[in-house]
Amino acid sequence: MSSPTAPGSPERRRPENAVAAQASGGLAGSGPPNPDGEPAKRTFAPDFLTELFRNPLDPGYADAAARKAREGEPAGVRKWANGSVAALTLVALGFLLVVAYQRTIADEPATTKARAALVEQVQQRRADTETLQSRADQLGADVSALREKELGGAAVAQLRDLESATGLSAVRGNGAKITLGDGPTPVNPLTGVRNTVGQVKDTDLQLATNALWSLGAEAIAINGQRLTATSTIRQAGEAILVDFRPVSTPYQVVAIGPDALAKAFRDSYAGGFFDELVSKYGMSFAASDVRGVTLDAANELKLRVAQPNPPLGSPNSPASSGSTRNAAVPHGKASEGGR
Amino acid sequence: MIAVLALLVGVVLGIVFHPTVPPGLLPYLPIAVVAALDAVFGGVRAKLDGIFDDKQFVISFISNVLVSALIVYVGDQLGVGGQLSTGVVVVLGVRIFGNVAAIRRHLFRA
Numbered sequence: 159m160s161s162p163t164a165p166g167s168p169e170r171r172r173p174e175n176a177v178a179a180q181a182s183g184g185l186a187g188s189g190p191p192n193p194d195g196e197p198a199k200r201t202f203a204p205d206f207l208t209e210l211f212r213n214p215l216d217p218g219y220a221d222a223a224a225r226k227a228r229e230g231e232p233a234g235v236r237k238w239a240n241g242s243v244a245a246l247t248l249v250a251l252g253f254l255l256v257v258a259y260q261r262t263i264a265d266e267p268a269t270t271k272a273r274a275a276l277v278e279q280v281q282q283r284r285a286d287t288e289t290l291q292s293r294a295d296q297l298g299a300d301v302s303a304l305r306e307k308e309l310g311g312a313a314v315a316q317l318r319d320l321e322s323a324t325g326l327s328a329v330r331g332n333g334a335k336i337t338l339g340d341g342p343t344p345v346n347p348l349t350g351v352r353n354t355v356g357q358v359k360d361t362d363l364q365l366a367t368n369a370l371w372s373l374g375a376e377a378i379a380i381n382g383q384r385l386t387a388t389s390t391i392r393q394a395g396e397a398i399l400v401d402f403r404p405v406s407t408p409y410q411v412v413a414i415g416p417d418a419l420a421k422a423f424r425d426s427y428a429g430g431f432f433d434e435l436v437s438k439y440g441m442s443f444a445a446s447d448v449r450g451v452t453l454d455a456a457n458e459l460k461l462r463v464a465q466p467n468p469p470l471g472s473p474n475s476p477a478s479s480g481s482t483r484n485a486a487v488p489h490g491k492a493s494e495g496g497r
Numbered sequence: 498m499i500a501v502l503a504l505l506v507g508v509v510l511g512i513v514f515h516p517t518v519p520p521g522l523l524p525y526l527p528i529a530v531v532a533a534l535d536a537v538f539g540g541v542r543a544k545l546d547g548i549f550d551d552k553q554f555v556i557s558f559i560s561n562v563l564v565s566a567l568i569v570y571v572g573d574q575l576g577v578g579g580q581l582s583t584g585v586v587v588v589l590g591v592r593i594f595g596n597v598a599a600i601r602r603h604l605f606r607a
Contacts, residue, residue, distance in 0.1 A: 210588065214595025215546070216539050216557050223548035240551035245503040247555045251533050252507020258530045260511070261518055 322377070325386035325456040329377045334420035335448045336366050338432065339408035341440035356439040358409055360393035362432070363400075366411050367391065369428035375415035377453050381405040384456040401457065408442065412451055420445045524573065525566040528585055532561035535589040538596040545603040565589070 231237065306314050321327040341356025367378050367385060378385045383400045390401060397404045413419060423429050423445050432443040518526060536558035543549040565585045572581030 210591055211595065214539075214592040215542055215599070216553065218553040218557060219539070219543040219546070219548045219550055222550035222553045226550070240555075241499070243555050244551040245499055247558050248500050248503035249507035249510065251537060251558065252504040252509075253511045254507075254530060254533055256508050256511025257516060257518060258526050260515065261523065261526055 321455075325377065325384045325389075328452055328455050329414060330450065330452045331376075331414040332417060332447070332449045333375065333412065333414035333451060334370070334423055335446050335451075336370070336411040336413070336420075336423060337408055337442065337444045337446075338362060338366065338411070339442035341435075341442070354396065356441055357396070358398070358407060358441065360391050360398050362435070363391050363398060363409060363411065365428050365431065366423075367413075369423060369426050370411065370413040370415065370419070373415065373419055373422045373426065375413035375419065378411060378413045379453045380411050381409060382454065384453055386456045388461075389456075403457075412448065412453060414451065414453060417447075420447045524578070525569055528565045528569050528582055529562045531586055531589050531593075532565040533558060535592050535596075536561045538593050538600065542596040542599045542603075545600060561589075 305317070309317070318327065322329045338358050340358055343352050343354050343356055345352050363380060367380070370378055380391070380400050383389075383403060383405065385400075390399070392399050394404075397406070398409075399405070416422070429445065432441070435441045436443050536554065539557060540549060540554040543554070568581050568585055569578055572578035
């Protein structure tokens with residue numbers, strides 16, 4: 159363990175010790191007397207950090223070397239004992255390293271376990287959703303098949319027309335496609351506030367869809383989201399929600415309707431309004447004819463308050479309902495709570 | 498040679514016994530490792546300088562580990578355990594770097 163220098167050769171190491179002793183001068187005053195036998199002079203030591211950077215070695219080594227040089231190497235039992243204690247220390251050190259390593263390895267799963275569990279849950283739920291969706295599709299197909307079998311041809315045709323008109327089934331036809339895009343949104347270099355006046359707002363989309371309805375559109379979808387009688391177009395912060403689902407720029411409003419729908423839209427008030435937005439705020443606007451476009455069915459049309467009026471001529475039609483249309487009967491079922 | 502053997506013996510003992518650390522001591526383990534590394538690099542450098550001393554090595558190892566653990570303990574009691582841990586790691590890290598640089602100069606003359 160210790161330096162194998164024989165006790166009788168301090169001369170050979172003298173210069174080295176001198177250097178080491180000098181290097182340890184930082185703690186002057188507290189150290190042992192110099193090898194020359196003079197008492198240590200009290201000097202102003204450099205401050206702790208300077209000393210730390212300049213001489214990172216424990217000063218004790220230099221002191222010990224100096225002592226050895228003065229008194230000679232410890233011999234016999236003492237040397238052996240020192241060496242074995244040092245060896246034991248190293249055993250403890252190896253032990254410590256292994257324990258720390260094992261702790262680190264053992265801690266690792268605990269931190270990643272939670273995340274892994276969450277990922278697994280997400281995937282599990284996603285798979286569940288997929289199976290449920292496919293089951294719903296299957297059942298829907300079964301229902302329509304059974305309906306066609308049970309009802310007569312005329313009733314089925316009427317049902318299909320109603321479903322198409324209300325947005326409950328996919329429709330196909332010619333019409334117009336209105337494309338609206340955000341204009342530039344410069345950031346004010348002084349305040350850091352983004353100027354969002356060039357962004358498409360929910361009212362713009364509402365204006366476009368209302369104009370299309372008024373021009374004779376029979377089915378409209380915004381970015382693929384079919385609009386129904388209960389659809390909403392709302393702004394939530396910077397996002398626009400169509401039926402509570404976010405849509406983003408560029409907004410494509412596809413409508414099925416009369417052949418000249420696109421031209422009529424351009425000539426209408428809405429067309430002029432968007433032209434002005436384009437020239438003022440740099441938004442993009444385009445209206446073009448589309449042919450043979452298919453609009454998907456709406457995701458969900460769930461009436462929670464309004465109840466379907468019994469068909470005309472039904473014997474148990476409630477006489478109290480004044481009009482045959484719009485018999486909105488409120489029924490506040492708590493379990494039907496809002497989305 | 499004996500040093501390396503002793504280190505290996507310690508590693509093997511740790512693997513064989515696979516001790517469980519009491520939870521109360523867990524926060525001090527990383528600090529203790531850093532302190533021990535400081536003592537080891539100091540010892541290696543002293544060896545290369547030709548001034549290695551067994552007693553000094555043992556004492557510096559034990560005192561390093563104990564003092565750093567004590568500092569962290571006191572810091573935990575005072576609510577500044579994290580900051581004091583950082584301080585301990587910085588001081589010991591500076592020393593480790595300095596000693597490793599000296600070792601490097603010894604070994605590679607660069």
